[in-house]
Amino acid sequence: MTVTGEPAALGDEVRDFRSVAFVTADGLVLELSATYVHGPTGERVRVAFRYDGLDDTVVVAPAWYWESDATTD
Numbered sequence: 001m002t003v004t005g006e007p008a009a010l011g012d013e014v015r016d017f018r019s020v021a022f023v024t025a026d027g028l029v030l031e032l033s034a035t036y037v038h039g040p041t042g043e044r045v046r047v048a049f050r051y052d053g054l055d056d057t058v059v060v061a062p063a064w065y066w067e068s069d070a071t072t073d
Contacts, residue, residue, distance in 0.1 A: 002018065002019070002020050002021075003018070003019040003020075004017060004018050004019075005017060010036065012039075013038060013039040013040055014036045014037070014038065014039065015036065015037045015039050016035075016036055016037045017034070017035075017036040018034070018035050018036070019032070019033065019034040019035075020032075020033050020034075021033075028051075029051065030050070030051055030052075031048065031049065031050045031051065032048070032049045033046065033047065033048035033049070034046070034047050034048075035047075
């Protein structure tokens with residue numbers, strides 16, 4: 001999955017934003033990265049997270065999840 005655009009959360013000093021996620025067919029995120037150009041300096045920035053060596057994991061919803069309203073974002 002690839003996302004591009006100019007995310008407001010990073011401010012207006014960011015150009016050429018791109019985020020890529022490598023996801024398995026069953027929904028496991030293996031890698032997540034983002035690159036962008038810092039406008040004032042022209043420097044390209046890359047942030048990446050790679051997940052490996054995962055054992056069996058049990059996913060548990062946080063305590064607040066069941067109290068939240070599932071009809072809103």
